[in-house]
Structures are given as structure tokens and as C-alpha cells.
Amino acid sequence: MRLELRRGSLVLAVLARLRVEQYGYSLRVALAQDGLEMEESTLYPLLRRLEGQGLLVSEWREEEKRRKRFYRLSPEGEAVLVRLHAEWRRISDSLERIL
Template identity: 50%
Template sequence: MTWNDTLPTHLQELRRGTAVVASLAALRSPGHGYRLLQTLGDAGINVDANTLYPLLRRLEDQGLLTSEWDTTESRPRKVYRTSADGEQMLDALLTDLEAVRTAIATLTDRGIS
């Protein structure tokens, strides 16, 4: 195993779960699936389409997102929005993310005490 082989695996491990946080955060302003995919990609969070669409479905089932069909344009699109429960969940996840970041920063500065 070379560095180039192990890096993608570790990055994947590190990024697991960030798609949920990023989606809940981005969908505080409503948007449809493809647009979310682009927004996340532009922001530097690369999620595969075949991961994101089922994820939106699950978050909706869990009540963290609400959705409605937008029929004003030529093609109907499902527009998602973070629900009140979703906001709470996002807060909890962000708090934990921050705790992890602080912990890592401390460890990086100090090493083993």
C-alpha cells in the first residue's frame, strides 16, 4: 500500500457524514436535488449523485427535510427545504463538528501530554 492508495480511503472515512450536515445547511434555502448537487460541488463537498438522491429521500423520511413539487417551470421538480427538526439536527451536528475540530486543533498543537 502506497501513500496514493491509502489517502483516498482515509479521506473517504473522514468525509463520511459530512454530506448530511452540508445538505441540511444548504437546504435552509430551498432547492431541488440537482441544484444541491452543484452547490455542494462548488462549495468543495463532492458527493456522488447516486449517494445524494437516496440521502435526500432518507432525510425526508426522517422528517429532517420537507419537500414539494414545483410545477411552475417546464419540468416538475421536487424542491427540498430543511424542516424545524432538520434545523435542530443541524445544530446538534454542527456542535459536534466544532467539538471535533477543537479537539483536533488541541492535539495538533500539543501532541500527547
């Protein structure tokens, strides 16, 4: 059940963090610092799925003599983030009243 609860919140957290461009590892570190640790085997498929849905854009660049794939929100991703954040607030408020 814990995994079910985390699944939707991870999508919201990734979208929110990618308002600022990051590459996969830096995103993973930032999420972990926020208390949302995520395995690479979870993060990278999620990034590919979100990009496939048009919510993210990415590009390969060389940084520190290594090729890294940088991700950021697309305009559609920004709009979806606003809607998901509003829905998150409604759900959170309801659960707080219930709990």
C-alpha cells in the first residue's frame, strides 16, 4: 500500500523539481534531500514516460567531460503541474479532515 501511495506523489515531485532543468542523477539527489528517495530503476522509466507524454523535454549535453541528459518541463508539463498541484491540495485537505 505504501508503494501505491507514493506512486502519484513521485510524479508530482518530479514534475515540480523539473521546473528547473536537471539531469537524472542531480534530480535523484535533490529528491532524496527532500525525503523522497527513488531507485534509478524507478526514476529513469518515469522520466521516459513523462517525456513520451509530452510533459518533459530533454537534450544530451556534455558536462565535465561526460554526456548527460538534461530534463525540464515542457509548456504542457507546466500546465499539468499546476492542475496536479491544485488536485493534490484538494486531496490533502480532505485527508487531513478525515484523519
